Amino acid sequence: MRILLVVLLATSVVGCTRWSMNHHLNNAYRAYDRGNCEAVMLELSEVDRDSRSRPYIWPQTAMLRGLCLERTKFYLDAAQTYEWIIKEFPQSEWAYRAKARIETLRILKFIPGNANSQAIPAKI
Numbered sequence: 001m002r003i004l005l006v007v008l009l010a011t012s013v014v015g016c017t018r019w020s021m022n023h024h025l026n027n028a029y030r031a032y033d034r035g036n037c038e039a040v041m042l043e044l045s046e047v048d049r050d051s052r053s054r055p056y057i058w059p060q061t062a063m064l065r066g067l068c069l070e071r072t073k074f075y076l077d078a079a080q081t082y083e084w085i086i087k088e089f090p091q092s093e094w095a096y097r098a099k100a101r102i103e104t105l106r107i108l109k110f111i112p113g114n115a116n117s118q119a120i121p122a123k124i
Contacts, residue, residue, distance in 0.1 A: 024047045025057070028043035028047065032067065040064065059092050062084060062094070066101065067101075079111045082101050083098075085098040
């Protein structure tokens with residue numbers, strides 16, 4: 001009986017952590033839609049605390065963080081965030097999106113680089 005109680009308690013704690021992480025991530029996207037990047041950063045820090053054992057969520061939160069950095073005109077910081085996504089998760093959808101954002105920043109001359117170069121597609 002004790003084993004069943006321990007398993008049930010452990011399962012509920014894991015579920016609560018996941019629910020909390022999803023809740024904060026949804027709040028971050030809502031705040032981004034409203035243009036409130038301060039709230040986005042606050043919600044993403046909550047997601048980061050809840051997702052230490054779930055690294056699959058890190059590139060998504062980093063991408064949203066980079067978009068907010070762009071929105072607040074911290075273009076170099078955003079580019080470094082995108083580079084981190086590309087380096088740490090090279091085969092992910094988020095790496096493909098990060099490469100596109102870097103290319104857009106170069107074309108718009110917000111970051112140094114060759115603006116006339118073609119976008120490099122992600123290797124899958």
